[in-house]
Amino acid sequence: MKNYDRWNEVKKQTELKIRKTGFKQREVFWVRIGQNIGSEEYGKGNEFQRPVLIVRKINSELFIGVPLTSKLKEDNDYFHKISFNTKNTLSQNSAMILQIKTFDKKRLMSRIGMLEKIQFNSVVEKIRRLFIPS
Numbered sequence: 001m002k003n004y005d006r007w008n009e010v011k012k013q014t015e016l017k018i019r020k021t022g023f024k025q026r027e028v029f030w031v032r033i034g035q036n037i038g039s040e041e042y043g044k045g046n047e048f049q050r051p052v053l054i055v056r057k058i059n060s061e062l063f064i065g066v067p068l069t070s071k072l073k074e075d076n077d078y079f080h081k082i083s084f085n086t087k088n089t090l091s092q093n094s095a096m097i098l099q100i101k102t103f104d105k106k107r108l109m110s111r112i113g114m115l116e117k118i119q120f121n122s123v124v125e126k127i128r129r130l131f132i133p134s
Helices: 004-016 119-130
Strands: 025-034 049-057 063-068 079-086 089-096 102-106 109-114
Touching: 004 025, 025 063, 049 119, 079 109, 079 119
Parallel strands: none
Antiparallel strands: 025 049, 025 109, 049 063, 063 089, 063 102, 079 089
16 A cells, blocks of 8 residues: 555655755766655655755756666666666666656755766767657
């Protein structure tokens, strides 16, 4: 059963948060995504969090991000395998291209790592193909 009441409490605390830390594209952060509807991706645990790749910084408050999953999915139009260093460990994930959305920086929790430019450009190309099919 989805816990919308618990998410509502976390969401209220998230709204009150003042985050002074900056962010930039290619970074991966833990983000409070929330408890969502149907097949929309949602966060896990008490904080309803999930790793998110920052694709584009819109302004100092907003960014476009792609949620990640630790389940390695086959590369296709909707998923892209990535890897990045988290402290002393190589983290492998799949970027869920279809779940791209706009986030407020209040949802950011902590920085996990950063994608190399070549991998980042591959993700961006898949996003372009999603919106501009060949």
